Amino acid sequence: MTFPWAYSIKGKLLALTLFPILLTLGVLALLTAYWTSNYTDRQLYMKVAADLAVAQGTLDMMQDRQLERLVQLSNAWQVHDDIFHQDPERLEELVARIRDNHGFDFLRLLPVDELEKIEATQPSLAGLTRRVLAGDSLTGLSIMSADEMELWHPGLVDKARVDILVTPRARPTDKTVENRAMLVRSLHPITNAEGEITFLLDGGLLLNHNLEFVDTIRELVYGPGALPAEGLGTVTLFLDDVRITTNVPGLISEVGASAQRAIGTRISAEVSDRVLGEELIWLDRAFVVYDWFISAYEPLYDLRGDLVGVLYAGFSEGPFFTQYLKTLAELGVALLSVLAVSAFFVWQGSNRLFAPVKRIHDSVMAVRLGQKDARIGEIESKDEMRDLAHQFDAMLDELDSRQQTIKAAAEQLERKVEQRTLSLQQKTQDLEKHIELLKATREQLFTKEKLAVLGELTAGIAHEINNPAAVILGHMDLLQAELGEAALPVQQEIDTVVEQVYRIRAIINNLLQYTRPGQHLDQLDTLDINAVTRDTLALVRHALDKQDVEVIQTYQEVVSVQGNRQQIQQVLVNLLINAGNALEGEPGKIYLSTHPWQSSEAKPGVEIRIRDEGKGMAPEIKAQIFEPFFTTREGGNGLGLSISRSLIRRYGGDIEVDSELGKGSCFSVYLLQEAQINDEDEAIMRQLLSGLGVV
Incomplete structure (x- = not known):
């Protein structure tokens, strides 16, 4: 399908004018989309990295505060050393009351003389008590098994239990329940009046189902205005690859109900390979339970330095992508509006510009069809088109007057042309040969003339160089003879001068030898x-x-x-x-x-x-x-x-x-x-x- 205006000058001018505009706008749109995407991604990843740092800082602060509370208790008990000589049952009641008042999930006193027996039944303490006895207080993450909790802290077993749910994009597993507990655990020595360590104070806070921890961090980093209106900021704590506490919304069940929290869901396979397998930080988009999130994952280690879980912070990608598409759409509308306005003004301008051209074209076509009296007439524009129209009309008038003369002379000219055609063809061929010969001769003469001039200069230079070279050699011999031993300090320089003079003469001799x-x-x-x-x-x-x-x-x-x-x-x-x-x-x-x-x-x-x-x-x-x-x-x-x-x-x-x-x-x-x-x-x-x- 073609359009009539596509073959007109006006149409071509319109296309020629709009094409650079369209190309510029297209390139601008692509560059804007590229820069916007790169800038947005970079800012999002920088933000989620900062969010993860805040989450890690909050976890570290929780550990430090818990240890501070234990230290304060230790200092208070040290003043009242007689407390430890009271009835064990009363001491146990005191520890339980302090545990409840200070927000510990468990708190107990470990007698130093029973540590070996305690460690045999509580593997999570293995290796830690020796460090505390050496004078170091410890605080950090610790993993406690269900058997250990049943023996020492029965009330924690049900609180720690997490049912493992089937999670999209997670690595397949046969495990259905996570019975272990992740704790913020602190150990601090208690000394008697003589400075001897008599007890270890062991306290901890259960992180399984600890919603206060993740909600506090979310309110801190994803408060009002931190994300778009529909944005969802989330924080999660993993025990191995299982979410034990999170504010990520849960999956929709088969009956259509949705859990408030995605506790029990598992980390995606690609994130697990990098964070738990390679022990590296993940800072990229990732699939979280049911949707894509801008995510940051960091491996977590317990008091013994073993990898035990993952800390996560992130926010939903969808609102940012929607905002990005909205920005691109607004940019596209703006660019198309600019293009439409430009096209309108170019079309209007081309109509005014090519109106005289159209009249000239119509007159030419009329003359071509045999309308000898066709003329352009007066044109309103006061530019070159007006002069062109006048000259064209004058030319048509003169053409009419001369047409008869030309027609009369045409017959006579045809006869003369026929007579001289054969002779002219022969002379043309001879002339072409002479022209080619002349060109070749001119090139040879020009080259020979240039070579001759250069040859004379070279011969003269060769002669002029040899003479001073001989003088230099003679004077160097005379100088060396006159100086005698006094020339020894500069003998190397003298030899160099002589060597280079001989080199000059050798070059000249070689140059002349070729002749x-x-x-x-x-x-x-x-x-x-x-x-x-x-x-x-x-x-x-x-x-x-x-x-x-x-x-x-x-x-x-x-x-x-x-x-x-x-x-x-x-x-x-x-x-x-x-x-x-x-x-x-x-x-x-x-x-x-x-x-x-x-x-x-x-x-x-x-x-x-x-x-x-x-x-x-x-x-x-x-x-x-x-x-x-x-x-x-x-x-x-x-x-x-x-x-x-x-x-x-x-x-x-x-x-x-x-x-x-x-x-x-x-x-x-x-x-x-x-x-x-x-x-x-x-x-x-x-x-x-x-x-x-x-x-």
Whole structure:
């Protein structure tokens, strides 16, 4: 299905105008949704982590307060030491009264001389009494079995019992009842007037079905305004994976009734694996009994350091997700409203803008259909369209007047065209051939002219360099002879000057030697490439230091290679200077290294790598850098890399480059242990230098 306006300029302009707006609004909506989601998730997880910290702090505070009460009782009893010498039944009544008045679920005095017998019947005390006898008061979580409670605290058995319920997403279990009790337990020594420990005061608070504990924390962290209107904040205490106290609402039963609390339900399998299995904190969304909650779980340990349960804090995810969808919907409505208003104004503007264009189009179509008197007429707009309409009408008038003249001349022109067509076709073909020949000739002449100028300059420079080089050598000999032994402190510097002058002369001689056909190649030497590389770096050190360029050197154990020392140094100097230039005058690093290498024929050799952190090269530039006279640097002659590659290929080696725009370049120089003279590259090198005008 197509729309007529889709083929009009007005329709295309409308689409062209609205598309960027629509694209911008769409991207904005996606980015807003992404940022909102990430920010919301991050804030929610930060909040639930803080809620868990408050819950843990409340539990720690409960333990500390319980121990403080025991310490206060101990101090009071220590003042009235005669209490412990009274009748045991009266002492037991006193302890029971204190237990009821101070909110303990159990409180008892353990005689020191009976501790061994007591521990035999109460495993939960095993190992703890020795620590208290050493002078340490203990407070923390403790697990007491049903048998132990039946023996020492019968009233706790029914209070601690938790019926285990089938829970969605929990790990399957055959266990139906949890008879153990989790206690906040405190142990404190009581001393007599002589400072001897005579009793241990053992008190505890049962956490099974302890709704006050979880409700207090919920009111603290999930009070009014802490969550959305329908948000549900919950706190839970687990014994192993069973909820023993919680304010999470219970599951709906088969008869439709819902329990007020989800006590007896179990933790989900994935949370159990992480918190109880790996003993790590869970901070993520999790399935809690019947729905998804933003949850934080933390493993709990008893006084002996054993993992006994989990502390949980979290709130329902649904209200936040609903609020998130509502925000996205409001944003979508706002963006669509902006798009609709923009489309309306663009459509109205295009109608006013293209009304003159439509009149011009209608007139053109009328003339095309043969209505010779069709004209555009006066246009109300005072812009280029008005001038265009006037010019178009004038053109139509002139077209009518000339049409007859053209028609009369057309017949005569057709005859002349027929006569000259054959001749013109032949001349056209000849002209095309001459044009191609002319283009080729112009390119050759331009190249030869450039080569001739460069050749004259190179020959002159070679002559001018050799003369001062000879003068420098003569004066250095005279200076050394005149100074005698006084020259010994600077003998190394004198030798370096002489060596580099000879190197200059060798480079000039090598350059000129390539211009003499039939000449033999320079004598090949066996070179320690690591030493040559270090010496070369010394030659360019000053230029690189001025730019604050650091050279990172890495030399591996490599074989010796055959080649000409000065020519290889010339190649390395060129590559190092180019690497420095690639940094564009900014401080940076160049990485210089040597590596063992084998050719494709498995012949041993050496690879020299020079890598920079410069601007890199685009693929089209990289493909041309070894071509003669190609350069991207202002003032460059485009010969450095071309000559360098030819010099290396003379010995059977090669230069390769790996570069990526914006990430720098790496040049690799490959040299064989036994040089293989490449006659083809030798001929190319001579042809190149011949073009320079030095032959």
